[in-house]
Amino acid sequence: MAVPFLLGVKTVIERLPLERVFPYDLPFVPSLDRPFHKPVAFFVGENGTGKSTLLEAIAVLCRLPVSGGSRNEANGSNGPENDSLLSRVLRPSFRRQPRDGFFLRAEFAAHFASLLDERKFDPEFWGDPYSRYGGKSLHTRSHGEAFLAILQNRLHEGIFLLDEPESALSPQRQLALLSLIHSLVNTGKCQFIVATHSPILMTYPDAQIINFDESSLPDVHLEETSHYQVTRGVLDQPSRYWKYLTEE
Numbered sequence: 706m707a708v709p710f711l712l713g714v715k716t717v718i719e720r721l722p723l724e725r726v727f728p729y730d731l732p733f734v735p736s737l738d739r740p741f742h743k744p745v746a747f748f749v750g751e752n753g754t755g756k757s758t759l760l761e762a763i764a765v766l767c768r769l770p771v772s773g774g775s776r777n778e779a780n781g782s783n784g785p786e787n788d789s790l791l792s793r794v795l796r797p798s799f800r801r802q803p804r805d806g807f808f809l810r811a812e813f814a815a816h817f818a819s820l821l822d823e824r825k826f827d828p829e830f831w832g833d834p835y836s837r838y839g840g841k842s843l844h845t846r847s848h849g850e851a852f853l854a855i856l857q858n859r860l861h862e863g864i865f866l867l868d869e870p871e872s873a874l875s876p877q878r879q880l881a882l883l884s885l886i887h888s889l890v891n892t893g894k895c896q897f898i899v900a901t902h903s904p905i906l907m908t909y910p911d912a913q914i915i916n917f918d919e920s921s922l923p924d925v926h927l928e929e930t931s932h933y934q935v936t937r938g939v940l941d942q943p944s945r946y947w948k949y950l951t952e953e
Contacts, residue, residue, distance in 0.1 A: 713741055746899070774807065
């Protein structure tokens with residue numbers, strides 16, 4: 706199935722500052738030329754490899770707020786961040802611009818829920834702020850339920866960026882998320898880019914898995930990821946891993 710919106714991102718070398726401080730010192734930045742050839746792409750790799758940093762930059766390039774949310778929150782303050790330095794040196798390639806989208810950030814979900822509550826009592830805000838998120842305050846739900854309320858009610862058409870959505874979801878709910886992504890992608894009107902550590906999510910059929918443990922950001926198969934190998938090893942032989950963990 707063709708990628709409907711974002712075909713890729715690349716670094717414009719001339720825009721890089723001479724002083725290579727974060728995020729420009731991330732190993733992949735100088736040579737970044739990353740095409741997306743599947744409507745579902747996963748960013749995988751160890752903590753600190755730049756998955757979320759690149760996802761933030763892509764959000765800005767898609768005119769989504771760096772702290773999370775939709776374009777309705779572009780001028781809001783639902784998180785501690787409001788800019789992406791990396792986005793300033795990147796050039797996107799679009800098949801066509803998405804008319805809608807959403808950036809879901811696990812660590813800023815509570816900020817987003819509070820923003821909706823503030824709108825409820827804002828006399829200048831017209832309408833029901835909860836109407837597109839399940840009909841009631843996200844603070845009245847568990848973390849996982851709030852996540853699913855956003856995902857099930859807000860994702861319909863456009864580009865959707867998910868940053869570690871598994872952090873609030875049980876394995877069963879992760880399967881529910883995969884089912885939702887699959888049904889939306891089959892419409893031909895949705896594209897997903899997901900930063901994750903979850904081998905369950907990485908099982909999505911024919912997804913593009915991009916490995917941030919290497920600076921060239923190569924495509925890899927599920928079985929080649931350290932997440933899959935470690936998880937399978939621990940579940941298959943837990944005593945072996947615990948022997949290693951408890952050795953002095």
